[in-house]
Amino acid sequence: MRKARYALAVVAPHPIQYMAGLWRTLARHPRIDLRVIYLDRVGLDGAIDPTMQAAMKWDVPLLDGYEHEFVRNLSSLRFTPIVHRINPGIRARLTASRYDAVILHGYLTLSNWIALPAARRRGIKVVYRGEGSMQGGDRHDSPLVNAVKRPLNRAFLRSCDAIACSSEDNRSYQISRGAPVDRLFSMPCAVDNDQLEIFAGSARSRRDVLASWGFPEEAKVALAVGRFTENKRIGDCIAALSAEPLRDRMDVHLAIAGDGPLRRDLEDQVRTAGLEGRVSFFGFLGQRAIAEAMLASDVFVLGSSHGDPSPKALSEALYLKCPVVCSQGVGTGSELVTPGQNGFVYPTGDVDALAGFVADVLADDERRLAMGRHSHEVARANDFSTGVESLIVRLDELMGEA
CATH class of the missing domain: 3.40.50.2000 (Glycogen Phosphorylase B;)
Known part of the structure; x- marks a missing residue:
């Protein structure tokens, strides 16, 4: 008998206009009890995007329609992504509640390296979601940078219970970075x-x-x-x-x-x-x-x-x-x-x-x-609902109740 409802946490870097619709779709699903835990408040009230060098203020609600909270970010460093967000409090947030699974976004942030072992010790299934392409930017990184990044990526992927792929190209990328093939599932790129x-x-x-x-x-x-x-x-x-x-x-x-x-x-x-x-x-x-x-x-x-x-x-x-x-x-x-x-x-x-x-x-x-x-x-044919249903099938499999 499959579990009627999963308590799902999402550890997200910050509110993002393109992701808010996915969180709302998850929150509406009768088999998901969702809580999004944000590591940063960037993007809420208008901010200078360093890559765009312009003020960004979104004209859609970013926090409506789903439960969420913010964990204090101790970092003010911006010179490399891994130290953009340092949130020791994420450990307590994950272990204080009875989550069945957690979605972690990417491996290049220190807080996800805090969240990963905390979840595993608690018996929380870890689902990895990370953008990456065979034409991706890391092909243009220096050999030294790749010598550091690739082993970290491989170790992180192999510590996760499931790995969401947004496309066939993303699937190939994850495999090339050491992802076990039997842990991959499709969660297609979509918008609201x-x-x-x-x-x-x-x-x-x-x-x-x-x-x-x-x-x-x-x-x-x-x-x-x-x-x-x-x-x-x-x-x-x-x-x-x-x-x-x-x-x-x-x-x-x-x-x-x-x-x-x-x-x-x-x-x-x-x-x-x-x-x-x-x-x-x-x-x-x-x-x-x-x-x-x-x-x-x-x-x-x-x-x-x-x-x-x-x-x-x-x-x-x-x-x-x-x-x-x-x-x-x-x-x-x-x-x-x-x-x-x-x-x-x-x-x-x-x-x-x-x-x-x-x-x-x-x-x-x-x-x-x-x-x-x-x-x-x-x-x-590539909407949020398709990805949500695929996630639930994988959660059923992970919990041994499919």
């Missing part, structure tokens, strides 16, 4: 589809959105979203407008949402190329505004080179019926984008290929709309 549906219902008309961007009503719009950092390769999206397939397409415009250390360089790139009338920068946008931008756009473009295992903006764009043109550097790209059906995948850094695929998507409105509908169906 219900929230997106609400945003879609209240969005302004495409005409009004384009007017607010300074684009003509007849514009064909490609949308890029992300931090302005080297790995996101936003510059490739700008350069594509000057490539042969799009050079003379004055009706094709690029909308860019995001911010970061390369903003001035990207703005200079636009001016140098004479694209001021075809490219607009919007800075950081909250989820509601991002959804509105996606609804008003004709194609979503993502050119990442590495360190982008499961970009949530991609999943949002799919649900909101955008055809997608993404690079091979996007971890989930090959699984979520089927060439010719809902978009295209191009070799990272190949600006001509990027431009060609964008032109292909924009060449036929009827086909483009059909591709958008296919994107929507892909996103519907």
Whole structure:
């Protein structure tokens, strides 16, 4: 007889807009008694994101709909991730309650190394959830850094009872880092589809959105979203407008949402190329505004080179019926984008290929709309509920009651 209800703790780094929907979905499930334990308050009241170098204040509730608490973070250090959060109190929080299982996010934080043995001594099953890609950023780490990180990663993974994989690429990554294959299970990359549906219902008309961007009503719009950092390769999206397939397409415009250390360089790139009338920068946008931008756009473009295992903006764009043109550097790209059906995948850094695929998507409105509908169906099949049910099946197995 399976257990009727599991007491589940989640040790999360800090409130994150893309995760709040998952916590709410877990909390609503009749077989889960959830409590999220946060290690930091970053992101609650607006904060400067060091990688974006801009103030971030989300326009969606981050703490509603699920039980949560905060453990004091003793660290003020930010020079390396492992010491960003030092929360000795996590040990007492886990052992004071009768949890059946705990989800830990990643291994590169000292507090998770405190939580892991505390949970195991208490008999709490440990589920690991960590982003990582075969095209990931650690491929670009120095040999010395990898000589330290990889044994730590392997030891952490082998101490966990189950390992959630957000994609096939993520599964391959975890195996390459020493994860036992029989402990892996699927918990697909997803976003809050219900929230997106609400945003879609209240969005302004495409005409009004384009007017607010300074684009003509007849514009064909490609949308890029992300931090302005080297790995996101936003510059490739700008350069594509000057490539042969799009050079003379004055009706094709690029909308860019995001911010970061390369903003001035990207703005200079636009001016140098004479694209001021075809490219607009919007800075950081909250989820509601991002959804509105996606609804008003004709194609979503993502050119990442590495360190982008499961970009949530991609999943949002799919649900909101955008055809997608993404690079091979996007971890989930090959699984979520089927060439010719809902978009295209191009070799990272190949600006001509990027431009060609964008032109292909924009060449036929009827086909483009059909591709958008296919994107929507892909996103519907990869929602939070799918991952929650998969987690419960694994908990049943772990507790020996399946």
